[in-house]
Amino acid sequence: MSKTICIDGLEIELTKKRIKRMNMRIKEPDGSIAISAPYGTPDASVVDFVRSKRRWIDKNVELIKKKAALHPEPASKAEKEARRRDLKKRIAERLPEFERATGLSCSGWTVRDMHTRWGSCNTKTHHINLSLMLATRTDEELDYVILHELVHTKVANHGAEFYAMMDRLMPGWKNIRKKLKKT
Ligand SMILES: [Zn+2]
Structure with a gap:
């Protein structure tokens, strides 16, 4: 009762x-x-x-x-699919630009409905997963996650080499990460 x-x-x-x-x-x-x-x-x-x-x-x-x-829950499955489509479009526009600019490259990418991480990179296959949560984030935040995962195609861990590369490729990355962490 x-x-x-x-x-x-x-x-x-x-x-x-x-x-x-x-x-x-x-x-x-x-x-x-x-x-x-x-x-x-x-x-x-x-x-x-x-x-x-x-x-x-x-x-x-x-x-x-x-x-x-x-992260408002999508009203319907259709809305979730619409978000996924929009996010994929944004990634398809931005990720290749980062690849060109940095010389890093992934073997492919997938948008996944993950809730605990913004992205992940398989350091063996160089396949990148990006969270559907990014659909409600700014371009700047999306760019940071894309670059972070691209750097993992070269450096598997979060050691000094990783951070040095992030500093060089996106000098303001720490502030963007703060924005992502606040939520
Ligand atoms: Zn990482």
Whole structure:
């Protein structure tokens, strides 16, 4: 059984179940809060639980909302495909320019629906994967990820040689990486 309760202005969906300990979840993408508690837990215990975690809750709700605003879930499969098409077009225009300008080259590239990384490079085959998340990023940010992965076709790790090459090819890359990391 579920009910909505309000604690210090936070709306919480409370579900009592056959579990041993109370646990809380902040849902993506709207930042709504759900708590599961063992049967028989008094509401006062739930209130204490929420108050003791209030800072953590506020921080994470804000993070989830920020993330959702930056990467809105596509309304439909069609929209996701439209994004993928647009991103592929941008990459097809920009990546060969970087290859020409740097002399680095990949054997091919794929846009993948990855959520934890912006890109990856297979250092054996030199195939590059770029995240669909880049569809909502600026050209500058896309360029940084493209170049980063292209450099991996030459240098597999993130050692001094890698960074020296990034410095030479894109002097402002650290600031762009900061923008990507902030989200
Ligand atoms: Zn890397």
